[in-house]
Amino acid sequence: MTDINRRKFIQVAGSAATLGATIGFPSLALGAARRVVVVGGGVGGATAAKYLRKLDSNIAVTLIEAKPNYTSCFMSNEVLSGDRTLDSITFGYDGLKRHGVDVVIDRVVAIDPVQKTVQTAGGQSFIYDACVVSPGVGFKWEAIEGYNAKVAEESIPHAWYAGAQTQLLRRQIQAMPEGGHVFIVAPPNPFKCPPGPYERASQIAMYCKHHKPKAKITILDPKFAFSKKGLYYEGWAKLYGYGTRNSMIQWVGGHDGGKVEGVDPSTLTLQTEFEEFQGDVINIIPPQKAGAIAYAADLADGDWCPVDKRTFESSRHKDIYVLGDASSAAKMPKSAYAANSQAKVAAAAITARFHGLEPGDPTFVNTCYSIVGEEFGISVAAVYSLDEKKNMIMPVKGAGGLSPLDASPEIRSREVSYAHSWFKNVINDMLE
Ligand SMILES: Cc1cc2nc3c(=O)[nH]c(=O)nc-3n(C[C@H](O)[C@H](O)[C@H](O)COP(=O)(O)OP(=O)(O)OC[C@H]3O[C@@H](n4cnc5c(N)ncnc54)[C@H](O)[C@@H]3O)c2cc1C
Structure with a gap:
């Protein structure tokens, strides 16, 4: 790689977390194609799969997801008010396939960090050079006596995954x-x-x-x-x-x-x-705690999966990257926007590693909108950077904040529109 290309790549990769979906990346060919297996086609996994392909179209990306469609939890509260249907928050994986991602519908049951293989319930095995794991959360059923997965399905739903329980x-x-x-x-x-x-x-x-x-x-x-x-x-x-x-x-x-x-x-x-x-x-x-595969693959320490916060590589197993809700990424919240942002940082770090480069300094972004009433939206936003001394992802002072108290009806109404357009944008960014 020439110095100019190297500089350009580092610049682009470093800013990938905060840019939209339209960045054009040069294809950086290097001998044999590298293989990335992505476990979980939610926000973190789908975004990482897409951005790996955008960063370097020579990377062979396989995404393994348990369900044929993704139903987003974000906006699922609106199903409860009757403001939207479950169909309106359910999406397929054709967009990722158009990016050249090989989408496999199966449940991952094991990841072998020594052989570098991923096994599925359907008996398939996949070899990886890097593995991205973004399985979302699991539940601590033992915490509330009398509550369990069967009760949740039959009579007292958690509805914390959108779907039949919603x-x-x-x-x-x-x-x-x-x-x-x-x-x-x-x-x-x-x-x-x-x-x-x-x-x-x-x-x-x-x-x-x-x-x-x-x-x-x-x-x-x-x-x-x-x-x-x-x-x-x-x-x-x-x-x-x-x-x-x-x-x-x-x-x-x-x-x-x-x-x-x-x-x-x-x-x-x-x-x-x-x-x-x-x-x-x-x-x-x-x-809550990390999703089940994080335990099966020995990625969790306690409730969540510790990671190198510059790259999201697991602190427990090399070449495995844990994103989104399952990762320990304080002080970022466990949100779709956070998972989307982390996925771009991890995709850039993996691509940099394949090219023998150091990862850039990451920045992250998060906004959480909430719709309190018909014309009443509120939000909290933050930009984050890595504080290496504290080993924490810290909010950047002066960037973001809460929407104001006592705001005008126009502002409150506008925040509802922002929430809906954020939803469309994040779905596009991960799946289209
Ligand atoms: C009611 C509600 C409202 C929300 N609203 C917002 C909001 O307004 N804004 C916001 O930013 N966030 C919101 N969130 C949070 C957001 O949904 C999550 O933070 C986000 O989805 C996390 O992404 P993820 O990739 O970590 O996990 P997920 O998006 O949950 O994806 C995990 C995927 O992995 C798959 N999977 C798990 N295990 C396996 C396995 N072993 N093999 C194969 N596939 C597997 C699952 O099927 C799933 O598709 C909301 C959440 C809820 C519950």
Whole structure:
């Protein structure tokens, strides 16, 4: 590679995390094609697969995903209010195939870091030079007595993966009598989508306001605070009477005994340290950890997978890169935008390694929008860079922030449009 090409590559790769989908990368041919196997076709995996091909079309990329289509969790709360269908958040993998990604629908059951192979439940085996793992979260079923995967499927959905459980929860809310009570059990930190449970309460309230105005929605929460709390309080006060005796939404935090310890599915009764609550509809979002394959492949240390935060290479096994919700990437939140941003950094680092180059200095970006009501959107945004001394991905001071309190109706309405256009953009960036 000439010096000019080398310089250009480093510049482009270093800024890949914050650029859009239209970057043109030179093809940097080097003898035999390198093979990357990507495990999980969610935000992190799909983005990494696409950007590896964009960075160097000589890299052979195979993406292995358990499900034939991707249903995004982001925007799935809108299914609960009836504002959108599950179909509108379900996408196929043809776009990735057009980028030359070989898409295999199968479940990965093992990764051998010595032989550098990936095994699937369907009996297939794939050799890799680098493996990207972005399996999302798993649940700590043991944390709430009486709750398990079967109960979640049959009667008390978590709906923290969008799909059949989202539809079940929607049907339960529709079937609930007027004046009925919905309980949402929020998880402890860290978990996927920090503002998500509160947006969920808002979306359910949005439906109830029109169809069951006497309904109550109570969030039982082990935490003492939550993401964008001030903005949520403001929206709930304006839209759902928060702070008054007739408020449709209540939040019971850790200091008021909000930690749920058990559930009796036969009576829809929740047990906290001090009290019992009986609901008409219950949504339990269990405490979380990395997805199962992270444990099968020995990538996790405790609940999450430690990584080199410059490249997202696993700290436990060389040539395996762990992205998104499953990775330990503090202080980035576990969000789609974060996974998308991390995937570009990892794709650039893998490509750099294949070319014998050092990875660039990464920057990351995240914005989390939440739709509190019909014309009421709020957001939090941050740009992040690597603080090598602290071994943390730290927010860049002065970049980003929360949307303002007491904003005009125009701003709130615009944030809803921004949320919807962000959704289209991120789906395009990962899958088209
Ligand atoms: C209700 C809700 C609302 C949200 N809203 C937002 C939002 O507004 N903005 C935002 O930025 N984020 C939001 N999120 C968070 C976002 O969905 C996740 O952070 C993001 O999807 C993480 O990407 P990922 O690649 O880590 O995992 P995922 O996108 O969950 O993808 C993991 C994929 O891996 C596959 N997989 C797992 N194990 C295997 C295996 N062994 N073999 C093959 N395939 C496997 C799964 O089938 C899945 O497709 C929301 C989440 C929820 C629940």
